[in-house]
Amino acid sequence: MLSLRITRWLMGYVRFSVIGGSPERFFNSSVRSGAILWNIASRRNSGACVFAGGYKGLRPSARRAGCRLRVRERRGLPFLLRRLQPHRGIVAGFAAFLVILVLLSLHVWCIDVTGNTTMDTRTVLSALSENGLYPGVRKSEINTKKIEQKLMLMFPKIRWMTINTQGCKMQVCIQEKTERPKIEKQEGACNVKASTTGQVVAIRVFAGTAQVKPGDAVVEGQLLVSGVVENESRETMLVHASAEIIAETTHSCEIQIPLRQSVRKPTGNRAVRRSLQLFGADFPLTFIGRPKGDYDISGVQTRFRLFGTLLPISLYEENWNGMRTVPVEISRQQAIGQAKKKLSEYERNLPEGTKVLSAQAQDRVKNGTLVYSASIKCKENISKQSEILIKT
């Protein structure tokens, strides 16, 4: 029934009254001439509905039946359009709106990547773009299964992924693989040796025979825990020795800071370039070419969301800051400051679990360069497994 109503509305219809004469005769004559009547009212308030195009054709039938017809209502799209004829702009605007709406609904507006924890969203988007999924592409051209397979081959980190179409938005759901824990090799006989020179502070032996005790001084490569174990019946056997040997060690490093340095300083020249990105296409908003010379570039992309949905429009702003390289002579104190920063970076890069106890530093200037020598006292695990090679 709804489809019938829509058809009638689209074609337009007229509700009319039949006055005088014989309405039955009029109805019979009308339908015989090919008209279709509906909602026919009876004699007291006789009338019916007919398609707008068929109303004129009812007049001969009315004449034959001795009736007069009077239009009561005009309904449907043709009459609506006729009423809107003086306001052509509204009609044109509405038509343009419909066309744009239909055209836009056929394309991908935005891509939302979810579920990625370690993978960079931009990397995923770039890979999707390489495989034909980017804002602006026609939805009918996308083979989601194929893209999913290709991306899973490109990124071995992906355990599972799916691309869902949500209207004009493509939602890419990713689940990353959980990294397998590193399995320590426990096979074969081995000794535990010192990885560096130091003084033993504490020993925790898990397997093997300890060869040193707390307070002993050890040199790099010295046997700490032997893989040869003697049991109660004085029989020897080889085991995979394992231990945690904490020792006080000394690390020395030398940092060189030149007193004459080249520093990049801003010139004050600044250029801002803005562009509007619509469906992946760039539309420049500022007509400034790429500045020539030494410039630092930083860009900010502002994406717009409407009710949480990413829109296909984004604003990209590029800041170009002019720079120049200036030779600068720094003072000894400034050089020491820089050296201290480098030293703390060196301390951060020491093996995991290393605790810095103290640091002693000396500085001297040699050939226009500050030489910063530091001696760092640490507490660290110096155990290093060394395989026992057995000839069979």
Next chain:
Amino acid sequence: MVHKDNLLAHAGLSMPTHMEINGNTEAVVDGCKGVLEYDTDVIRIRTGRLTVRFTGRGLTIRCLTADALVVTGFLTGIEFLV
């Protein structure tokens, strides 16, 4: 083998009237030849050699074409007049 409709046509009888009645509120008549009387209490239609008379309350012709019509309302009786 000759079809039933063709047999009727052969015998000089026109297309038989097909009537569907849904409860007592709607009657769909296919093969109607014209409306003879139309009021809220009675609708009389011609179907070939027969005249069918619908009686009831609030009767209306919902749709009318050259050979079919739909009667709706509270039907209380249907009479076939030869």
